Amino acid sequence: MPQTLLGTARCIFRRDLTLAARKPADVATPLAFFVIVTSLFPLGVGPEPNVLSKLAPGVLWVAALLASMLSMGRLFAADYADGTLEQLTLSPHALTPIVFAKVAAHWVTSGLLLVVLSPLLAMQLSLPGQATWTLIATLLLGTPVLSLLGSVGAALTLGVRGGGVLLSLLVLPLYTPILIFGAGAVTASASGLDTTAYFSLLGAFLLLALAFTPWATAAALRISLD
Amino acid sequence: MLQVVDLTCSRGDRALFENLSFSVRPGELLHIQGANGCGKTTLLRALCGLSQPAHGEIRWQGTAIRELAGQYRTQLCYVGHANGIQGDLNAAENLRFGTCVGNADSHADITAALERVGLSRAARLPAKFLSQGQKRRLALARLLVSSSPLWVLDEPLTALDVHFGATMSGQLASHVAGGGLVVITSHQELTVAAPIQKIQLDR
């Protein structure tokens, strides 16, 4: 009996985690970027805690967004180079759930780690405690959307010259709603306002991205392999 | 039966080959020949459904492979130009992943397959330390654990030593003898004990 769809998806997920564990530097680089970029801001705007805490939601969200985007390059690149991607598209199973498994594994080794790191950086920028919890929650909802949208860009730019910079041009405009509501929620929470609406919208974006992007990414992969 | 009807493939705006028709029946091996750049790899990729032909149709058991989609892919095992091997996984892990993604028995005997391609001693070694020939063997090991009748092989014999080349030929012969189909490109003459059909792609 060949593998079931669920078995195949689990197998891909586990393999990508194994690979990430064996190449920790690849995983660590975007995280280091996240830390360095946020640390640059106090040097640029001055160390006054009240200025920093005002800028913190935007700075943290923009830095997390850029770090997430930078990590997208490795989602398909290695598989594309060594022919594994061909084998994945030739699997008897549909490509969409396979893509989904890959993006999920990628998120665990990029977005989730950004979430884990974020309270530390929030503290550096004097973000109040309540807002830090909101930051964690919005990143938890928002970074999967960034990974899903980024996967479309990563698939489209496979093997294309100038792929990295091109990827940023493709996906950054698409990221703006997530940035607006993610950072908006943290700002609202820092000034003691209600954040329910922000969370509903981020949740809606996540559902929408889950429904559409794996399909678009699968289509883009087939196009890139043709 | 694999049937190709009026197939035209192009790269850019240049046609690689035009109106190609042939068929491969169970128990047959098709050897595609031609100079570099005449479209052999493109043809194989079209047979797998990886690249879309400019026009024409490829049929499996009388139905277009576009319509069969996943159902067709259960019938297919493709070893392409690229080996599909991740350097940071060891040989056994690579092969297990191959079986898990492709159309293989999920309880296939990985150890036995590695032994048959002469890699049992290298099974625990990260694949990036394998030689070109060993990587090729590892890619071909996927055929041994596959249960697909149709094998599509792009230059499988490159980088293989004489001894393993012969083993591989034996493997192809027994697959064909068992009612399998093989479509293969190779610059070498094939010494497979099976009915061989040949197509010269360059005009």
Place this chain on the structure above:
Amino acid sequence: MYKYASPKNFYVLAGQLIPWLGIITLVLFATGLYLGLYVAPPDYQQGDSYRIMFIHVPAAWMSMYVYVMMAGAGLVGLVWNIKLADMLATASAPIGASLTLMALVTGSLWGKPTWGTYWVWDARLTSELLLFFLYLGFIALQAAIDEPRRSARAGAVLALVGVVDIPIIHFSVIWWNTLHQPASIGALNRIISPTIYPTMLHPLLINSLAFFLFYYMVVLMRMRGEILARERHTGWVMQIVRASAEAAR
């Protein structure tokens, strides 16, 4: 109808349409600008500076229309594998980007007398800016891929994702804008409120139609060029080339 889907027939048909589109566009523009710049009265608040909306608003409307066209054509090309649809999408992108840029420039010129500065993060201007980035992404992606079919299909997927995202971006920007901007800085939208005078509405509508036809004229011209480039090896294109070489001599 179907026979116009062949590149050669389309080339001929488009060639016949373009002069007519050009003439009508010119007449409409002349009328629209005359009505807008001379006949329409000055605004009681903004004086004459509001008149730039006769360019700004049609450009902004068309910039969105062209993106939707691009995505629609991309979808048709992707699903039915029709080359003309691919060409329509590719040919539309630079036109759409130019219209977006025009909307941005006119919007910021209007901003100087109105807000006292060339740029404010007004909802409409911000949306247009993001739309401009989306166009740039599309153009850059297609330019980076040499193989024409892959380029067309990759562009189509991007345009489709973009067209789903644009309403979301637009809505998010409006939300963000109402939260962060003091209410005194209104959106450009205000000047085309329902109470607009017919003397202002008519030139606006006439100019919009002119922009609309202008887009089709330019896109047909660009598609004709693309057809010649792609079919350069075929007999009928060779004939045209030979004929024009004769004429030049």
